[in-house]
Amino acid sequence: MTIPRVDVVMPCLNEEKALPFVLTRLPDGYRAIVVDNGSTDRSVEVALAHGATVVHEGRRGFGSAANAGLQAATAPIVAFCDADASMDPRDLPLVVDPVVAGELDLVLGRRRPTNTAAWPLHVRIANRSLAFLMRRATGLELRDLGPMRAADRDALLALDLQDRRSGYPLEMLLRAHDDGWRIREVETPYAPRVGRSKVTGTIRGTLTAIHDMSGLLIARNRARRTS
Ligand SMILES: Nc1nc2c(ncn2[C@@H]2O[C@H](COP(=O)(O)OP(=O)(O)OP(=O)(O)O)[C@@H](O)[C@H]2O)c(=O)[nH]1
Ligand SMILES: [Mg+2]
Structure with missing residues (x-):
């Protein structure tokens, strides 16, 4: 196998049905690191059968899985992608290319639902509130x-992220922002899982x-007030 240019961390908890779609759609030079987070279905067998590198993480939580994948990555660029087929790995260059080109330090894929089933109404509302809080905390144009x-x-590892549950993606954004990273959002399609x-x-x-997320934002606002 050629040396991967991009390692794609895919946290995976019982995604045997979605993995074949996800793992057959990686661009050339991209390697999947499927982080099995205690799956009880055939996720591991399916991932191996499709040529993915499989890492096992016994501690539950999205952040545990994402962190284990990052620790296992060896490529210079690391991307993250859910393993539930809601995102198409063929879209990964949308977030990867600006980093490879040295234009940006962190690129986030803003999810654009491909149909109304992809994102139920209560999630859209919750997401809108979270986006508002993120904009307030960072001043960045995030949706x-x-x-x-x-x-x-290497830059991701240096952030030394601590959250091991749902706050991991938000902690990454906040710490990266604090460290002066150039961060931007690009649109990526989002389908029903x-x-x-x-x-x-x-x-x-x-x-x-x-x-998990409000805890991070509240702690941050408190720290700002006392500093
Ligand atoms: N929620 C959750 N997801 C995990 C965990 N470990 C790994 N994952 C994987 O993380 C990715 C994102 O989780 P999802 O369950 O899709 O979370 P979501 O997109 O917010 O919500 P749904 O798609 O509606 O379930 C998937 O590939 C999961 O399989 C875990 O402990 N909890
Ligand atoms: Mg999902």
């Missing part, structure tokens, strides 16, 4: 906390996400 994203691997919803379709998942 989404896009999970598809790309940055330099394949398989059962874990976060947005469940009350527990939604509450965990709100709890």
